[in-house]
Amino acid sequence: MFKLRDYQQETIDNIYQSMRYGNHRIVVQQPPRTGKTVIMAEIARRATRRGNRIMFLIHRKEVLAQAIATFKAQGVDMDLATMGMVQTLTRRIDNLSTPQVILVDESHHSLAKSYLRILKTFPEAYVLYFTATPVRTGHKQMDLISDDLIPGKSIKWLTEHGFLAPFKYYGLGDIDRSKLRKANGDYTNSSMDEALSHQIYGHIVQQYQRLAKGKQAVVYCHSIESAKEVAAKFKQANISAVELDGETPAKKRDEIVEKFRKQKITILVNVNLFTEGIDLPNVDCVIMARPTSSLALYLQFSMRCLNPRKGKTAIIIDHVDNFLTFGLPNSDRDWNKAIQTRDKRKKKPNTGGPAICQCKYCFGIFYRADMQNNSCPLCGHKLESERKDYKVVNVDLQEIKANEAIKHRKAMVNKILSDQVVANVADKSPGQLNTVAELKAYAELHHYKKGWWYYVAKKKGLIR
Known part of the structure; x- marks a missing residue:
C-alpha cells in the first residue's frame, strides 16, 4: 500500500470538499510525475470499502496495465472495479455495471464521443477528471463537462520541496517555425519535415555529448524516419540507442523498455510513445526533436526527466524552440482560465508572462529574474555588455522572426559542431x-x- 504524500492527501481532501459542496463532475489537475494514479487508487479504495462501484477509463493499454497494478497494490476491491480502455468499454456499454464513481485518466481527451457516450450513460455517478493539463487544443474546453476544478501544487513548489528534480533547459533552434502548419490540433508531419533543419540529427548527438554525456535520455521525434535517423547517429558515435514507434511489436517494445529501465540502453528514441503515464524512472535527459502546439504534449515531453534523485539536475534539450510557445515547464499557469471555452471570434488576450532569456554562450534558457549580476545562471557568463545579443521572449509568444541574436546563435552552433x-x-x-x-x-x-x-x-x- 502506498503512503500518500502530503500534497496527494491535500488533493483528496479538496475533492471530497468539492463533493460536499454539491459538485458531481470535477477536474483534478496534477502535474506529470506527481503520482496521480496513486491518488485515484486511494479514492477507489475508499469507495469500494464502502461497497460503491468504481469505473476507471483510459485510452492506452500500457497505462491501463500500470493503473490496475497500482489499484491492486493500494487495496482496491477489484470485484467492485471496472477498469478498461474507453475504446473497449464504449462498445460494451449495455453490459457495464453502474458505478458510483468514475475516474477518468488523461481526461483532456474526455470530450471525445467515446468518452461522452460512457459518461452520459451514468448521469448519477461522480466523475473525477484527472489530467496534468486540463486544456485542449480544440475550441471546446472542459468547462462544458465539469462543475469544478481542483489545481495541484505548482511545478516550482514541487521542485522546491524535492518531489521533482531541478532542471537546466537549453534551446538550439534547429527549425524554421514559419513553415509549421496545424491540422487536428497539432503540427502536420509534412510541415515538420519542411521546418526541421537537415543538420538536426548530427546536432542532437553533438549537443547531447556537450550537455548531458552519459545520462539516460529519451528523444522525441515526429516521424519514424526521423527517429531511425537519430538512433543511427547515436550508434555511429558508439552510444547505445534504440528506436521505438507505433509499429514496433508490443513484445519487443516491452523488452526494450525493460532494458532501458535496467540501464542497458542509454538513448530511447521514440515517436509518440512515451508521453502519458508510462513509467521510466531513470530518465535524466529529454531531447525534443519535434515541435508541438499542444501544451499537454509539451509538458509530457519536457517533464519526462524530472523524477527526483539525490543530487540530480535534469537536462532538457529543445532543438525546436518549444519554449517560445509555452515558456519553461515550471511556468505558472492559470488552469481555471485554461478550461474555459472561448468564442472563436474573440482574440486570446496577450497575458504576457515572465520574460525568458537565452544565453548566447551556452544556449541555456532561463527566467530573466533568475539572472544575478547580469550573468547567465546556467553557465555564469557575464551578459551585461552583450544585452543586445541575448534574446528575451514572453512565454505566450507563438513565433519569433530571425534577428541578429538568432543568426549569431546558429553561427555559434555550427562552430561548436566543427x-x-x-x-x-x-x-x-x-x-x-x-x-x-x-x-x-x-x-x-x-x-x-x-x-x-x-x-x-x-x-x-x-x-x-
Missing part, C-alpha cells in the same frame, strides 16, 4: 580553462581581441 575543442569550452567560464588550446578556442568562439588568450595564459602560468 571544432571539438570549442565544444569542450562552450559551457565553461574563463576560470575553468586549463590549457592554451582551450583559451584560444574560447577567444575564437567569443570573438575576443587578439592577445586576450595570451594575457590570460600568462596570468595562469601556462606560458612564460
Whole structure:
C-alpha cells in the first residue's frame, strides 16, 4: 500500500470538499510525475470499502496495465472495479455495471464521443477528471463537462520541496517555425519535415555529448524516419540507442523498455510513445526533436526527466524552440482560465508572462529574474555588455522572426559542431580553462581581441 504524500492527501481532501459542496463532475489537475494514479487508487479504495462501484477509463493499454497494478497494490476491491480502455468499454456499454464513481485518466481527451457516450450513460455517478493539463487544443474546453476544478501544487513548489528534480533547459533552434502548419490540433508531419533543419540529427548527438554525456535520455521525434535517423547517429558515435514507434511489436517494445529501465540502453528514441503515464524512472535527459502546439504534449515531453534523485539536475534539450510557445515547464499557469471555452471570434488576450532569456554562450534558457549580476545562471557568463545579443521572449509568444541574436546563435552552433575543442569550452567560464588550446578556442568562439588568450595564459602560468 502506498503512503500518500502530503500534497496527494491535500488533493483528496479538496475533492471530497468539492463533493460536499454539491459538485458531481470535477477536474483534478496534477502535474506529470506527481503520482496521480496513486491518488485515484486511494479514492477507489475508499469507495469500494464502502461497497460503491468504481469505473476507471483510459485510452492506452500500457497505462491501463500500470493503473490496475497500482489499484491492486493500494487495496482496491477489484470485484467492485471496472477498469478498461474507453475504446473497449464504449462498445460494451449495455453490459457495464453502474458505478458510483468514475475516474477518468488523461481526461483532456474526455470530450471525445467515446468518452461522452460512457459518461452520459451514468448521469448519477461522480466523475473525477484527472489530467496534468486540463486544456485542449480544440475550441471546446472542459468547462462544458465539469462543475469544478481542483489545481495541484505548482511545478516550482514541487521542485522546491524535492518531489521533482531541478532542471537546466537549453534551446538550439534547429527549425524554421514559419513553415509549421496545424491540422487536428497539432503540427502536420509534412510541415515538420519542411521546418526541421537537415543538420538536426548530427546536432542532437553533438549537443547531447556537450550537455548531458552519459545520462539516460529519451528523444522525441515526429516521424519514424526521423527517429531511425537519430538512433543511427547515436550508434555511429558508439552510444547505445534504440528506436521505438507505433509499429514496433508490443513484445519487443516491452523488452526494450525493460532494458532501458535496467540501464542497458542509454538513448530511447521514440515517436509518440512515451508521453502519458508510462513509467521510466531513470530518465535524466529529454531531447525534443519535434515541435508541438499542444501544451499537454509539451509538458509530457519536457517533464519526462524530472523524477527526483539525490543530487540530480535534469537536462532538457529543445532543438525546436518549444519554449517560445509555452515558456519553461515550471511556468505558472492559470488552469481555471485554461478550461474555459472561448468564442472563436474573440482574440486570446496577450497575458504576457515572465520574460525568458537565452544565453548566447551556452544556449541555456532561463527566467530573466533568475539572472544575478547580469550573468547567465546556467553557465555564469557575464551578459551585461552583450544585452543586445541575448534574446528575451514572453512565454505566450507563438513565433519569433530571425534577428541578429538568432543568426549569431546558429553561427555559434555550427562552430561548436566543427571544432571539438570549442565544444569542450562552450559551457565553461574563463576560470575553468586549463590549457592554451582551450583559451584560444574560447577567444575564437567569443570573438575576443587578439592577445586576450595570451594575457590570460600568462596570468595562469601556462606560458612564460
